[in-house]
Amino acid sequence: MMLSDLQIAQKAKMSHILEIAKTINLSSEDLELYGDYKAKISFDAINRYKKNPRGKIVLVTAINPTKAGEGKSTTTIGLGDSLKALGYKTMIALREPSLGPVMGMKGGAAGGGYAQVVPMEDINLHFTGDIHAIGASNNLISSVIDNHLYQGNELNINPEKVIWRRAIDMNDRSLRKIQVALSLKREVPRYDGFDITVASEVMAVLCLSKDLDDLKQRLAAMVVAYDMDDQPITVADLKIQGALVMLLKDAIKPNLVQTLEKTPALIHGGPFANIAHGANSIIATDFASRVSDYVVTEAGFGADLGMEKFMDIKMRVMDTMPSAVVIVASIRALKLHGNASDDLLDQEDVQALKDGLVNLEKHIESVKTFDRPYVVAINRFPKDTENEIQALMDWAKDNNHPISLSEVFSKGSQGGLDLAQKVVEITKDENPHENRPLYPLNMPIKNKIEIIAKKIYGADGVDYGEKALEQLQAFNHNKWNDLAICMAKTPLSLSDDPKLKGRPQNFRITVREFKPSIGAGFIVALTGQVMTMPGLPKHGAYENMDVVDEKIIGLF
Template sequence: MAAETNGKSDIEIASKSSMKPIADVASSIGILENEIELYGTYKAKLSDALLKRLSTAQDGKLILVTSINPTPAGEGKSTVTVGLGQALNRIGKKTVIAMREPSLGPVMGLKGGAAGGGYSQVLPMDDINLHFTGDLHAITAANNALSALIDNHIHQGNELELDPGKIVWKRALDINDRALRNVVTGLGGASNGLAREDQFDITAASEIMAVLCMAENIQDLKQRLSSIVAGYTKDKHPVTVGDLGVEGALTLLLKDAVKPNLVQTMEHTPALIHGGPFANIAHGCNSLIATKAALKLGEYTVTEAGFGADLGAEKFLNIKARAGGLKPAAVVIVATIRALKMHGGIAKNDLRDSNPEAMIKGCENLQKHIETIQAFGLPYAVAVNRFTADSDEEIQALKKWCEDLGHPCALTEVWEKGGEGGVELAEIVTRLAESASAFSPLYSSDAPFKAKAKAIAEKVYGADDVLLTSKAEKQLADIEANGWGDLPVCMAKTQYSLSDDPKKLGRPDGFSITIREIKPSAGAGFLVALTGDIMTMPGLPKKPAALHMDVDENGCAKGLF
């Protein structure tokens, strides 16, 4: 990661860290002992009673952490999020962190652990990366219960006249498995269900994940679940969860999962970790319930949105903030010299060689993300997440680039030094948070779909135009006929490029965005526009991270990162 600490891995560092009982962490931010539900000694859920009590409390300041387009070199956005929260506490600001829950797919696939790194981690790191409090399993169960109920409805007479060829609800699994992208179910004969084509999404891409993360409370959760579209009749009439009459059962499966999880960082800063939609195929933000609770519990809330500002931050600001009435006080844009060099044309194997010229060329990508945040009317700072191979010459060149263009910038060493390594960033952030903000989404809620998509493509990606395939045009016509045309747009796009082509690094120009499909997520409250080759069920890499994972005779995890 960002530095070497006596050769220790993240999980080795985490295993040597001391944790406070979570009841003590809760008490430090004014939570009473009977207002949390304990999951062992170091994990808890916030109770309904606490959430109701907090509803009238004053909000603190909201800090959003985003980044440049990620590369295989790594950016460390979660590490900076945790480190900044710790740093704010160090300078006397009562701070709560709000983050997403890791998905087992990436944890056991390409990424390994996803709970920060070095001395800026959330703990217990192994629990958080694995089963945690069971939220993702509950979402998976609710998703697949709906699939079973749909198939049973058809098998038992199909009173709602669902067309088996027009069922849009997919099954889900919280692991990367390309073999499940397209399957056939019901092959055991008439008594075992109708044979039909089906597909699996990874749980992070399930609309139930998005619904849970957009819900204001359990009643709103139930209402949103009832609006989910299961499929269509032969005359294209939508059939919803409410039509099937099973929203109550699905809510019951999620009654505990809807409550935010409280843990702590290595420096005992409180952290709410709840919900985990991917930003390249969903909206990429932790739950609205957790964010709002964090705002009530601290002077500052530090939260993150997945991938670069073109994905997670755009969706946080256009979708989540609009739905929840959130007003960020400042944005942190994480960049690494390694990733900037890749955007400047340097191959991954050559990143250890000092190359200020390539890095400055790669700053074109950083500049575009800065312009995106400026377009939302928000103050910002650049966090240069330092890695050990970064040369002093490169660091000085990047700081000068920021200074020359008037971009607030801080060298950030939170992986190696914890909160101490983020104090400069914290001081800049607090100054920015006191300044005036003119935050506004990039499009009006009543704009038509194409205008919204074009606003995102032009203002955020730098594209010339948005093109819809004939399939997408037909889907849009049906969406508008069903009254969903005014919903916000959630673009499903590669995280590696500002364009819809993952190979176009840096700041591409002269391109258009092609939308090949549009899917209504009526329960979540947005329209998903699929671009490029983005898939909702990832595959495992040639050498999955799972190959290096193990557990010792004492039950201690090994190889999570």
């Protein structure tokens, strides 16, 4: 019987982080140590390599996620280990896990099986405190807003049009709508609410900033409220951008750790992919690309969310493109997209598999929209049958899709050598080049959303709620048209209805409202019922967690 992820991680013999740093030509002077196995990389080191030519960026994305599991992070880590095993200088760049999903049902983001980043417990819990620093920064803004209202409201802020919400790094649906100032006799209570910290614009800003100066400018531009004349109030108006940078001066530095096979990995930032742009920091990805032949990174959820935003938001800031895209799927997940019952996934069902391939086909089309070479990675599960595997391979051959059966979960790097070789093959003539986004920034907001909805989701068109239409007029008045679009949509379907699996047909996307994220450089379009504060399940993962004899148990 295979050990659990946690047992595998706890048995790992990690190298001191200084030894890992040496493999990318960093010394002790370049690091700020957080114990023996974690370190932050200094800006002196980052700046030293800024002019190095970039290596190849490999983006790992996936089909629409299902409860059956796809294994995107596991594949990302395993592919990095496999490229290293082939002799290439390789780094991995991932997001930091949020405590909310860790305690809920989604799990962490440290990979699985024999394709993990370690120390796994630290990474999935408090790590180096980055997310806590972002939460403190977010809540300083909220505190200053309410203090400003209390102290006489010099900026004439409309208490009913404060759009900045508080944040906590936990799934807590009871905090979605609250009232504040109930204890103050001279202030009228107002409604407020909490977002999960990784949905805060502060997180998005940190992940899209190139350095401390860029961070300060982006923070200053964040819109937090409107005054009585409907003019936007920013962080700069509150005069707190300097204090925010102070709180974030360490959090903006990328975190260096290692995989089970001692491949160097940067884990930094964690914006949600169904709400924000779902990719790790550009500082981490750019640095990794300057010191390695390959940097393997991922974008959250399926290609309809994570990959599109990676290309149109993150890569636009970096002015480059990935050299290749890996699309992860599992036979179990494909069967669910083919309407198989979730309690029968361990039984062979070739027809359900074939029916579910339409979801994978749509994501392949989306990758082709960006003109990127790709390979499909099938994350193998123990119950996958030879007939199912053969049917999948025959489909790929008949349709000329590069494909590889990945077994990194059970075999580590040796289980991903074929995938790594295929990545090397499709990138041998690829060099980093200028970004080719789906849409230009100077296009009207509605047109940009329609392009995403039609080309990436396969929708017939886009409808807008009354509030969204009113906001579009205000955004035009405020000259916010020339920003990227960040779609907030369910990750479970190509549509905005989580119940529609496979490849939905004859549907429209409905935008109910917008959120201006001016510091991040995008407009968030909220569709369907997507929320910025998740809730916990009836039986969360926390029920199985404990510490026995000073040792963590039950953490995956």
